[in-house]
Amino acid sequence: METKIGVLALQGGVAEHLNHLNQIENVRAVAVKKPEELNSCLGLIIPGGESTTMRKLIKDYDFKKAIKDFNQQQKVIWGSCAGLILLAAEIEGENEEQLALLDIKVKRNAFGSQLDSFIEKDIIPKVSTDPQELVFIRAPLITEVAENVEILYQKEDQIAAVESEYIIATSFHPELTDSTIFHQYFIEKVKSLSN
Numbered sequence: 226m227e228t229k230i231g232v233l234a235l236q237g238g239v240a241e242h243l244n245h246l247n248q249i250e251n252v253r254a255v256a257v258k259k260p261e262e263l264n265s266c267l268g269l270i271i272p273g274g275e276s277t278t279m280r281k282l283i284k285d286y287d288f289k290k291a292i293k294d295f296n297q298q299q300k301v302i303w304g305s306c307a308g309l310i311l312l313a314a315e316i317e318g319e320n321e322e323q324l325a326l327l328d329i330k331v332k333r334n335a336f337g338s339q340l341d342s343f344i345e346k347d348i349i350p351k352v353s354t355d356p357q358e359l360v361f362i363r364a365p366l367i368t369e370v371a372e373n374v375e376i377l378y379q380k381e382d383q384i385a386a387v388e389s390e391y392i393i394a395t396s397f398h399p400e401l402t403d404s405t406i407f408h409q410y411f412i413e414k415v416k417s418l419s420n
């Protein structure tokens with residue numbers, strides 16, 4: 226059976242996620258530009274980009290309730306970078322409205338403080354036993370994680386990827402690497418909950 230996945234297409238790295246998803250067998254990825262387009266999707270990716278712009282567009286295009294309802298139907302959402310920021314329950318130093326679907330606290334532009342952007346290679350044990358390229362671009366740091374949130378990856382004391390029952394969130398950008406392994410991990414979670 227085909228698994229249909231939406232990529233929120235308001236701003237940011239939409240094409241790269243679509244391209245990765247479409248390389249996976251039996252997956253069909255669509256750019257979601259209107260809330261009603263979520264209805265036929267089993268999973269959703271909120272891409273990287275600029276979280277302040279995306280937050281405004283989510284409001285302007287009436288996506289907030291639709292995305293929250295989508296997740297309440299036990300459909301999986303993965304937020305990468307700006308997407309992670311929008312999913313977080315709390316953003317340090319900001320009290321703007323966001324989706325707040327994941328019980329974590331984040332600090333924007335704070336991961337690996339020396340450089341704005343960098344690439345690491347490391348193993349994410351739950352995802353693959355091979356080291357993966359981890360691309361960080363002005364990446365958010367996860368500073369607090371609730372008990373119901375599992376840490377998928379951390380470098381020393383810096384948390385960069387987490388997972389809860391219906392959410393995956395990464396500070397880094399698997400869509401900017403040559404590997405589809407993280408997208409496959411996401412698809413497996415989507416499938417396991419949609420049976």
Ligand SMILES: NC(=O)CC[C@H](N)C(=O)O
Nearest residue numbers: 273274275276306307363
């Ligand atoms: N690559 C990214 O998505 C960067 C996120 C950006 N720094 C923000 O705060 O929105």
